[in-house]
Amino acid sequence: MSAPNSTAWPKSEPALGDDVAGFDGAKDLLRQWSRGIRPDPDLTVSQWADQHRWLSSRASAEPGRYRTARTPYMREIMDALSPVSPVQRVVFMKAAQVGATEAGNCFIGFVMHHAPGPMLAVQPTVELAKRNSRQRIDPLIEESPELRERVKPARSRDAGNTMLSKEFAGGILIMTGANSAVGLRSTPARYLFLDEVDAYPASADEEGDPVSLAEARSLTFAHRRKALLVSTPTIRGLSRIEREFEASDQRRYHVACPHCGHGQWLKFERLRWEKGQPETAEYHCEGCDQPIAEHHKTAMLAAGEWRAMAKSADPHTVGYHLSALYSPIGWLSWTRIARAWDAAQGNDEAMRAFRNTILGETWFETGEAPDWQRLAERRETWTPGMVPTGGLFLTAGADVQKDRIEIDVWAWGRGLESWLVDHVVIEGGPGDQACWQRLTDLLGKVWQHESGQHLTIARLAIDTGFETSAVYGWARQVGFAQVAPVKGLEGFNRSSPVTGPTYVDATIAGKRLRRGARLWSVATSTFKAETYRFLRLDRPTPEEITAGASFPAGTVHLPSWADGEWLKQLTAEQLITVKSKRGFSKLEWQKLRERNEALDCRVYARAAAWIAGADRWSEARWADLEAQVVGDGMTDAEQEKPAAGSLRPVRRPVQRRSVVSNYMR
Secondary structure, eight states, X not given: OOOOOGGGSOSSOOOTTSOHHHHHHHHHHHHHHHHHHSOOOSOOHHHHHHHHOEEOTTTOSSOEEOOGGGSTTHHHHHHTTSTTSOOOEEEEEXXXXXXXXXXXXXXXXXXXXXXXXXXXXXXXXXXXXXXXXXXXXXXXXXXXXXXXXXXXXXXXXXXXXXXXXXXXXXXXXXEEETTOHHHHTXXXXXXXXXXXXXXXXXXXXXXXXXXXXXXXXXXXXXXXXXEEEEEOOOBTTTOHHHHHHHTTTOEEEEEXXXXXXXXEEOOGGGEEEETTEEEEEEEEOTTTOOEEOGGGXXXXXXXXXXXXXXXXXXXTEEEEEEOGGGOXXXXXXXXXXHHHHHHHTTOHHHHHXXXXXXXXXXXXXXXXXXXXXXXXXXXXXXXXXXXXXXXXXXXXXXXXXXXXXXXXXXXXXXXXXXXXXXXXXXXXOTTOXXXXXXXXXXXXXXXXBTTSOEEOEEEEEEEOSXXXXXXXXXXXXXXXXXXXXXXXXXXXXXXXXXXXXXXXOBOTTXXXXXXXXXXXXXXXXXXXXXXXXXXXXXXXXXXXXXXTOXXXXXXXXXXXXOOHHHHHHHTOEEEEEEEOTTSOEEEEEEESSSOOHHHHHHHHHHHHHHHHTGGGOOHHHHHHHHHHHHOSSOOHXXXXXXXXXXXXXXXXXXXXXXXXXXXXX
């Protein structure tokens, strides 16, 4: 609440016998006025949290009084946000489960209680901001008495307490999403809390970088402003938090070895365990190389300190990095970290999640195009149109061109090992109905497996970028059980490489439908980078194969009939880093050659495998599928059953009986 104006004061001092309530009201106004002109206290954020913060069971696994000693590395980070500190910007690049979110909430509570002013808290989306308000901010206020008395209850008609706005004496907390330009420029803000900045969109409603828009709100407060930027990093070259951290003084939390006293910051390569026994994980000191058991961690963290490893470009900005190796005992143990590392081997998505969420480091996307001549040397020989032994189901990717439709059929096995089974070109283009009929016929075509079984396409993904209405119309005609219209999206920052389906309403004649075709959105960059990584995998030698060695998960097998032109199309793009007009770096796929249909078809076929569920199948599901495809002794009736929800039985023509109606004869 701001200081009252002169009209709010009593016109004269209350005489003896006047209404006591009026006198009490004047005293209340005086207290509020004095509170408004009181200078910011010397209390730090961590001191405030230890004195006044209570954790709710709704928002914390450890409810009760907040204790900074539980996460001692957060003390300096929180105190840098205090008015007594000259720091204006705090950058925190971190892993999951290190207490960063609660520290940010302590910052919010401190502002409400001891240093009131306008504050802006930004989540990646407005929807996430609403969820955070319900799950984090409301419990923060309700469980801390000092905050509860400063924010009016939401049920009060004249209260400034809404889902995205919390008014308090001397200030207001505005919560919004980085996807809302209106929310980012709604009000000046002395304080900023920008959470998970790497999940922010590239632009807020096409008005510019959300971080820049938010920070522009605080410029009028000059040296009195405070900004906290927090995030788990994502991809190198795209990560906002990594860019901000590298421009800072890059502080690391140093702890002393309990054996020799050597100070060091914890590195994952020094966490060691017996092969296949993650429960033996111990950290080895870089000074004496002695193993450090995890029970020493509590004392090590309590005595640790932050040390700058670089010189900041801005003296008012400090940067911190922390991995989950520092996670307090009872949260994320070294054993669980070792187990997660073992489980991630051979799975790029799991390894990326490990680096981002556990190590707090960016993932490096290798987008250099493989040498097509090297791929030609590694081609294998099998009968054209035959599905090799390891292939258990088929998907296809279709690329629609002006005068043709190109389709590649891929077989998939365990670990997403894949084989190119067929390459089909249907002449005529989307304006030719005969072309669409031949594509429909392809859905019923059978390919023989080396086991003798016959397989059809489990799912065909077709691009909608060219002649969209025609593609939707054909897909609607043949049905969506076997066909998935897809739309490619740029960027890697997607929680899932494929999302959907969403309903679109365009027909082949341009009419609008209430429920139209089902469209899937595909992060093509993710699957292109994955394909190139798979193509570079080392392979066992012929001698090792003879001895029983298997190919690595994800290996791409190419047949001898894949010619040079097709191989050049598969390697037609390269991932490069480019600068935007605003000076920000971004990763972008650029063509090395004009034609890239083979790469596009591979991406669509890979998306079709994802839609079919192959990325999420259990070992039991794969075993059941393998039994249906390569198992012996199956009866004819069993062979007619679809396999594990992805294989389809051979289609046999149905003899239909015509019935002539006698109506109106």
